[in-house]
Amino acid sequence: MIEFTHNERKFLESLEESRIATSHNDIPHVKPVSYVFLNSFIFVATDYGTRTLQNLKKNPNVAISIDVYKSGEHKAVCIQGVTEIIEKGEEFKKIYDVFFEKFAWVRKEPWKENEAPFLKIxxxxxxxxxx
Structure with missing residues (x-):
């Protein structure tokens, strides 16, 4: 497992937006997503039917860039890894609770197991x- 430094952890825990990259027939697909950093994993909520989810079902390799750009003070953590799709169970419930607490959009439009999965990077x- 990859170890993150104290400063990397603080940085990853302080933000909520990132860009995720997947691939379909060797064509890159990048999009902005909300994320949570928890226990050295990155979790992303997605919907069924998205290009990202379809890509990851065929090819679980993923990259994610979490960064803040300020001229002369750019900060970033870029990660490459593999993805597991979490649709139900105890891990789903724990992740959902963290998303529910962190994001107003989740509280506004809540969902249940098997209605929208999480990506575990x-x-x-x-x-x-x-x-």
Whole structure:
């Protein structure tokens, strides 16, 4: 398992938006997503039918960039890893509770098991700067 430094952890815990990259027939697909950093994993909520989820079902490899750009003070953690799809069970409930607490959009439009999955990104490599 990849170890994150104290500063990387603080940085990852302080933000909520990132960009996730998947691939379909060797064509990259990148989109902004909300995320939670928990127990050295990145969790992303998605919907059934999204290009991201369809890509990950065929190819679980993923990259995610979590960064803040300020001229001369750019900070980032970029992670490459594999994805597990979490649709139900105890892990789903724990992740959902964290999302519910953190994001107003989840409280506004809640969902249940098997209605929308979470992506669990398991880091395999990382690079960071400015953190």
């Amino acid at each position: 398991i880091p395999k490599t990382k690079v960071s700067w400015g953190t």
